[in-house]
Amino acid sequence: MPTELPGDNLNMDKMPGHWVLAQMGKRVLRPGGLELTRHMLDALSIGPSDHVVEFAPGLGVTAKITLAAHPASYTAVERDKTAAAVVSSYLSGSHQRCVIGTAEETGLDDGCATVVYGEAMLTMQPLHHKRRILSEAARLLKPGGHYAIHEICLIPEDISTDVVESIEHDLAQSIRAGVRPLRKSEWNEVLESAGFAPKEEFTNDFQLLEPMRLVQDEGLRGAMRIAWNVLRHSAARKRVLSMRHAIRKHANHMQAIVLYAVKE
Numbered sequence: 001m002p003t004e005l006p007g008d009n010l011n012m013d014k015m016p017g018h019w020v021l022a023q024m025g026k027r028v029l030r031p032g033g034l035e036l037t038r039h040m041l042d043a044l045s046i047g048p049s050d051h052v053v054e055f056a057p058g059l060g061v062t063a064k065i066t067l068a069a070h071p072a073s074y075t076a077v078e079r080d081k082t083a084a085a086v087v088s089s090y091l092s093g094s095h096q097r098c099v100i101g102t103a104e105e106t107g108l109d110d111g112c113a114t115v116v117y118g119e120a121m122l123t124m125q126p127l128h129h130k131r132r133i134l135s136e137a138a139r140l141l142k143p144g145g146h147y148a149i150h151e152i153c154l155i156p157e158d159i160s161t162d163v164v165e166s167i168e169h170d171l172a173q174s175i176r177a178g179v180r181p182l183r184k185s186e187w188n189e190v191l192e193s194a195g196f197a198p199k200e201e202f203t204n205d206f207q208l209l210e211p212m213r214l215v216q217d218e219g220l221r222g223a224m225r226i227a228w229n230v231l232r233h234s235a236a237r238k239r240v241l242s243m244r245h246a247i248r249k250h251a252n253h254m255q256a257i258v259l260y261a262v263k264e
């Protein structure tokens with residue numbers, strides 16, 4: 001893996017939260033952790049005949065699991081060039097590549113994929129970008145192709161607008177990036193209007209920074225290394241504690257969700 005990490009050239013106070021965590025040693029950067037990732041991959045059931053496109057692979061944790069299923073091809077589309085270099089270091093041969101670009105406009109061919117998925121990237125986008133990314137996924141997929149997302153979901157369905165605004169405000173302040181989770185019905189609506197039939201859903205608690213989840217996702221040694229790095233680095237500690245505070249404050253109104261859908 002290259003020694004450079006996303007965020008290396010950014011000020012710790014302004015850095016997007018996921019890169020703060022990456023700088024501290026965290027590799028799993030999605031809300032439902034590896035547990036929901038495994039549900040997502042089980043639903044997608046990737047095999048040797050699949051052509052897979054992953055949006056926003058980050059540090060490539062899910063990419064490695066996907067590659068172990070030996071798909072016919074794997075293409076990642078990642079906006080951050082340092083993250084793309086990390087992912088590229090796991091790839092080999094002409095059927096595996098990581099393109100630096102955006103999921104809204106990948107430049108890939110129509111119908112090039114049988115499976116598309118993305119984790120922890122739609123929630124950060126405003127609604128019109130969410131729709132553009134979903135229609136790009138639909139364009140890339142062959143009819144009957146499989147699509148899955150792993151994102152943050154607001155609960156309950158009748159959550160008030162005031163609470164939603166407060167969640168968006170507190171998360172954006174602490175993460176230093178836009179955070180716009182949707183209700184489950186809204187996630188399903190954006191999927192359906194892009195031409196997908198939702199088939200399965202999985203949820204768990206959004207516990208990205210809780211000790212138990214850290215150990216589950218990063219292993220005991222990884223979790224201890226992250227804790228040690230956070231203890232040593234006061235600017236990062238401030239950021240991590242602020243993110244954990246915002247997530248805990250709104251824990252009753254957020255869940256991690258995986259939605260698996262089929263292109264109609």
Ligand SMILES: C[S@@+](CC[C@H](N)C(=O)[O-])C[C@H]1O[C@@H](n2cnc3c(N)ncnc32)[C@H](O)[C@@H]1O
Pocket residue numbers: 018027028029030055056057058059060061077078079080083101102103104118119120121124
């Ligand atoms: C929170 S991280 C999640 C990374 C990884 N999917 C994971 O779950 O560990 C968000 C990732 O999305 C990427 N990203 C954000 N918007 C994107 C876009 N429009 N197109 C491609 N990548 C994007 C970021 O560069 C970053 O790698």
